[in-house]
Amino acid sequence: MTISLWQRNPTNEEITCEVAIIGAGISGLSAALELESQGRSCVILEADWIGSKASGRNAGYLMRGGAENYARTADKIGREHTRFLWNWTEENLRGLKALGIESTEGYAARPSCLIATTEEEESELRRSVEMMREDGFAAELIEPANAPQDPIWWSSKPRVGLVNPHDAACSPSELIDLLSASLSSTPVFEQAEVYRMEQHDGRVRLLSKQVTVQASRVLMCTNAYASQLAPSLKEIVTPNRGQMLAMRPKSPSHARLEYNYYLNRGSEYVRSAPDDQVIFGGARTYHEANEATSSDDTTAEVQEHLESFIRELITNEYDITARWSGIMGFSPDGLPVIGAVPVKGIDDGKVWYCGGLTGHGMSLGYRTARHSVRVMLEHEQTKFSIDRFG
Numbered sequence: 001m002t003i004s005l006w007q008r009n010p011t012n013e014e015i016t017c018e019v020a021i022i023g024a025g026i027s028g029l030s031a032a033l034e035l036e037s038q039g040r041s042c043v044i045l046e047a048d049w050i051g052s053k054a055s056g057r058n059a060g061y062l063m064r065g066g067a068e069n070y071a072r073t074a075d076k077i078g079r080e081h082t083r084f085l086w087n088w089t090e091e092n093l094r095g096l097k098a099l100g101i102e103s104t105e106g107y108a109a110r111p112s113c114l115i116a117t118t119e120e121e122e123s124e125l126r127r128s129v130e131m132m133r134e135d136g137f138a139a140e141l142i143e144p145a146n147a148p149q150d151p152i153w154w155s156s157k158p159r160v161g162l163v164n165p166h167d168a169a170c171s172p173s174e175l176i177d178l179l180s181a182s183l184s185s186t187p188v189f190e191q192a193e194v195y196r197m198e199q200h201d202g203r204v205r206l207l208s209k210q211v212t213v214q215a216s217r218v219l220m221c222t223n224a225y226a227s228q229l230a231p232s233l234k235e236i237v238t239p240n241r242g243q244m245l246a247m248r249p250k251s252p253s254h255a256r257l258e259y260n261y262y263l264n265r266g267s268e269y270v271r272s273a274p275d276d277q278v279i280f281g282g283a284r285t286y287h288e289a290n291e292a293t294s295s296d297d298t299t300a301e302v303q304e305h306l307e308s309f310i311r312e313l314i315t316n317e318y319d320i321t322a323r324w325s326g327i328m329g330f331s332p333d334g335l336p337v338i339g340a341v342p343v344k345g346i347d348d349g350k351v352w353y354c355g356g357l358t359g360h361g362m363s364l365g366y367r368t369a370r371h372s373v374r375v376m377l378e379h380e381q382t383k384f385s386i387d388r389f390g
């Protein structure tokens with residue numbers, strides 16, 4: 001992209017700082033908090049507005065673990081890595097609590113519950129509970145016979161549920177507000193899409209309509225949009241759309257769900273929301289080819305699919321109150337990606353990326369982004385290095 005003379009803000013000022021962050025979602029804001037705590041100067045450049053992308057459009061699950069259940073994750077990445085990842089997400093929630101998330105209006109200390117609807121997933125969840133307990137994690141198994149009085153369990157679909165007793169949910173916007181309000185010295189420029197990065201006098205120069213920034217290092221927290229500025233990330237972080245809707249059942253009792261539910265290996269998710277509403281998301285896995293996109297439209301097929309789940313799992317009588325979508329950045333193994341990225345014309349090691357949170361940035365993002373700053377500036381060891389992709 002280029003910007004014409006006429007499109008540039010005539011008062012476009014030039015700012016110098018130690019680290020420039022691109023992107024003001026959970027990752028960018030959390031990274032800035034870490035830089036401030038280290039006494040380093042930093043600036044954030046945001047293409048739209050703070051929290052405008054995935055960070056302000058998600059389901060608000062503050063859930064332990066990753067995209068898959070414990071047993072399946074251990075089969076894929078090994079038991080030790082899995083234990084590490086689960087601990088990491090517990091620490092993420094502890095970090096958000098220390099910041100004050102519990103005092104936000106939309107916060108609910110409500111357990112999450114993974115539901116199996118197939119025999120295969122049922123055996124995975126049973127195995128997961130055993131493995132989690134062996135590894136020191138609290139986990140409970142619910143059978144339909146001892147399930148709570150939730151509409152979800154009235155249908156014959158759930159075979160078994162795995163409960164994470166210490167999980168929570170929050171309003172994504174309130175989390176973003178909390179992170180922004182916690183910043184004390186970092187300027188955040190909105191409507192400031194970085195359209196070019198170049199090297200100038202040994203520093204990286206970022207060009208946007210609003211402002212030009214020169215920094216010793218750049219941390220790209222651009223999530224699914226990573227490859228627009230750093231094409232080498234194209235195969236590593238891929239955009240995937242997540243669609244959601246909110247509805248209000250005619251009977252308020254249908255809106256009171258005991259848990260934040262996660263079904264079909266996370267393909268669908270449903271939880272109570274304020275004002276007797278229920279939010280429902282997912283069905284992406286049934287429409288994968290279409291949903292591998294960075295267009296944040298909603299589509300009739302996915303929205304209808306979500307509504308069919310509502311009718312099957314909750315009620316036939318409801319009003320839709322909102323429909324939306326957001327773009328997630330998926331990594332090949334579902335784990336975050338941290339590392340220096342090559343950018344043409346700029347010395348290696350000056351531009352870094354933190355993202356690829358694969359649909360779990362609320363559970364991973366705060367801790368991961370703060371850690372990425374220490375990896376970049378203090379060589380802290382990381383299990384999420386981009387080098388694993390060769």
Ligand SMILES: Cc1cc2nc3c(=O)[nH]c(=O)nc-3n(C[C@H](O)[C@H](O)[C@H](O)COP(=O)(O)OP(=O)(O)OC[C@H]3O[C@@H](n4cnc5c(N)ncnc54)[C@H](O)[C@@H]3O)c2cc1C
Nearest residue numbers: 023025026027047055058059061194242326360361362363
């Ligand atoms: C529908 C949906 C439901 C989800 N549900 C959950 C959930 O319940 N729990 C959970 O843990 N996770 C969930 N997620 C995932 C979570 O929202 C993301 O992992 C997380 O928000 C990613 O944060 P981020 O800051 O890395 O990215 P983003 O929030 O996407 O922020 C990236 C920012 O970079 C900016 N940017 C990009 N390019 C440029 C540029 N060139 N110049 C300047 N700025 C730029 C963008 O405008 C954007 O604001 C969900 C995601 C979606 C879409």
